[in-house]
Amino acid sequence: MSLRLSRFVGHRGIAAEAPENTLTGFRLAAEAGFSWVEFDVMLSADDVPVLHHDEVLGRTDNGVGPVAAQTAAQLKTLDAGAWFGPGFAGERIPTFEETISCCRALGLSMNVEIKPTTGREVRTAEIVSAFLNRLCPDLTDRIIVSSFVPECLRVAQEKAPDFLRGYLSDTMAEDWHAAAKGLGCFSIHPNHACLDAALITAVHESGFRVLTYTVNDPARAASLIGWGVDAVITDELLADALA
Numbered sequence: 001m002s003l004r005l006s007r008f009v010g011h012r013g014i015a016a017e018a019p020e021n022t023l024t025g026f027r028l029a030a031e032a033g034f035s036w037v038e039f040d041v042m043l044s045a046d047d048v049p050v051l052h053h054d055e056v057l058g059r060t061d062n063g064v065g066p067v068a069a070q071t072a073a074q075l076k077t078l079d080a081g082a083w084f085g086p087g088f089a090g091e092r093i094p095t096f097e098e099t100i101s102c103c104r105a106l107g108l109s110m111n112v113e114i115k116p117t118t119g120r121e122v123r124t125a126e127i128v129s130a131f132l133n134r135l136c137p138d139l140t141d142r143i144i145v146s147s148f149v150p151e152c153l154r155v156a157q158e159k160a161p162d163f164l165r166g167y168l169s170d171t172m173a174e175d176w177h178a179a180a181k182g183l184g185c186f187s188i189h190p191n192h193a194c195l196d197a198a199l200i201t202a203v204h205e206s207g208f209r210v211l212t213y214t215v216n217d218p219a220r221a222a223s224l225i226g227w228g229v230d231a232v233i234t235d236e237l238l239a240d241a242l243a
Contacts, residue, residue: 003141003164003186005231008239009111010034011214012053015235019084020060021051022091023102030106037103038111038146038213038233041096043124048072049096049131055117059083061093068117096128100135109142111166111211111233114152125155132160140164144211146189153183166211172199177206187211187230192220197227204228218242 013025014032021039029037040053045068052075057063061080063070072095081091094102103110112132116124128145136143145156146166153165164186169176172194180188187209190199195212203210213233215221218241221232225242232238 003144004109005209005211006035006109007225007231008034009036009038009211009231009233011038011233011235012040013037014237016216017237019081019088019091021053021094022080022088023094023098024081024088024091026099026102026106026108030108032237033239034108036109036111036231038113039099040113040115041124041128042067042115042117043120043127044072044075045069046071047123047127049124049127050075051094051096051099053115066117068120096131097135100131104139110139111144111146113168114145114147114149114156116147116149116152121149121151122155125149125152126159129156129159129163132163137162144187146187150179150183153185157184167208170194180208181206189213189233192224192232195224195227195229200224200227200229 010029012020014029018025018028039051041049052067061078063078075093080093081088114125114128140162144164144166146168147153148168166187166189167180167185168189170191172190188203189211192212192215209230211231212229215232215234216236221238
């Protein structure tokens with residue numbers, strides 16, 4: 001499969017400029033020149049995949065309690081933009097389906113992070129896989145499915161094998177190679193703090209691409225790019241800073 005990565009991937013849209021994981025964030029990312037965005041998908045109480053990073057409501061919306069305790073309709077009543085700035089008041093938590101439609105219309109490729117609430121790992125991955133198969137059969141060269149949870153990637157490997165997978169790691173523990181290979185991953189997505197030139201070379205020599213998160217400092221981004229990372233996941237307009 002031929003997949004064309006961009007040097008920069010907008011983290012949760014463009015999180016320095018708009019509320020994260022929102023449709024407005026994706027529109028602004030596209031306007032800023034991003035061709036790839038990353039976002040988080042978890043399930044509502046009624047098994048609707050929605051975009052949200054935290055298991056608990058409140059940081060990026062005016063909700064209270066676990067995301068998994070609210071139906072999609074209840075989540076849709078929340079304000080997911082006012083916390084970021086008054087100009088974003090009224091922004092809603094988008095469903096995965098709405099996000100796919102938005103990104104498709106904007107021409108954005110997607111790094112879909114499966115972000116399950118505790119205990120719903122398999123169910124979340126099964127539903128995300130089903131949505132990808134149903135809604136995105138023509139976008140297999142524009143989507144990477146990633147997760148910190150190996151079980152989610154295993155389910156995606158089984159249920160949505162046509163889509164590329166990315167192995168997320170905060171520490172790059174010694175078993176990263178065997179784990180990513182066993183899950184049939186295309187790419188490794190490490191925390192940039194654990195990367196150096198030698199590790200990037202080792203990942204490439206093992207046959208994986210490297211997408212690193214979350215890099216907001218231009219000097220650090222320049223170093224990583226110089227060492228050969230394939231993409232930098234960022235909240236900022238680093239492409240302008242490094243031009």
